[in-house]
Amino acid sequence: MIAIIPARGGSKGLPGKNIKDLLGKPMIAYTIEAAKASKHITDIIISTDCEEIYRIAIEHGARETFLRPAELATDEAQAIDNYIYTIDRLEKDFSMNIESFVVLQPTSPLRSTEDIDKSIEVYKNSNARSVISYTEEHHPLTWHKYIKEDGSLENIFEDKLDNRQKFRMSHYPTGAVYVFNTQLIRSRNYFDESTKAYIMPRERSVDIDTEEDFRYAEFLLGRNRDE
Template structure:
């Protein structure tokens, strides 16, 4: 199975985050290395418009390929369009037909190769259309809401359930670490169907780096694993 790692050069929340050193190694390197250790993944493709990201990715074991068009790397570009473009290009360049593939975001450095393999195994065993990684929400979603410009709080749901947390059904959110897709699902413009399954990951491996605070938290969690 092919793994696609989408990594654009222009990040607003944390500029240069994909090449930023996390424990003396570029952030994107952790995702490439975990993908290469997977028992199911045969090729790792980094989809980027940045020559710097491309060069670093090849250094850490990603397959050589061409840069993606800059119009697929803007603030308004849709991720699904990058997946469609990348899969189509690989099929054309290598004269192969891809049935399914994995997407691994470089912003989830604590995801392991075992996580990847277990998610892919679930995908095969369930004959799923897709498998997405999730982690448990620490507070009930029923407590969530919006804060207006005036400072007024507006509940997300009409009934603002104030029951004790332990009495409410647990909710889960996608942690951005692993996506396993059937190609036909993505080509139809969807991520999920009623045949989508969740691969559950613990919170300590579910850090999704968008900000400097996220980055520092990942460094803290890695602790003694950081190379000195």
């Protein structure tokens, strides 16, 4: 199974985040290294519009392929369009037959090879057409509110006063691992009734979008090295 690592050059929340130095190496290297150690991944494909990201990814073990078009790297571009484009190019230019693939976002550097392999195994050992990594939410969703411009509160859900322990546990997607059936993606869907979840611990589920996220990931990685 191939792994696609999407890493466009433009990032407004944390500029240059995909190759930002994280404890001595570019952040994208953590994802490439985890994928290289996987027993199920045969090729690591970097999907980027940025020549510098492409070069660094190749240096760390991604396969030499192609850059994505600029129109697939804008803020308005849909990730699913990029996946379809990448699969089409790989099948046409490299004669690959891609029935399924993994997406590994470089903004999840704490995700482990075990997380990758177990997600793929859930996919292979079930009838799922997609497997998506999730982690548990510590607070009930019904506690969330919209905040108006004047600072007042607006309900998102029906108000329900109760202790946290009384609410059913919910989970949210980590962004760390996606396993997709190619035909599901070609139908422009990520989920169907067969979709399964792979549950990750919160400490490996950090998705870096801001400087605060980056510093937290840096702290966790540094702590793990010291243990």
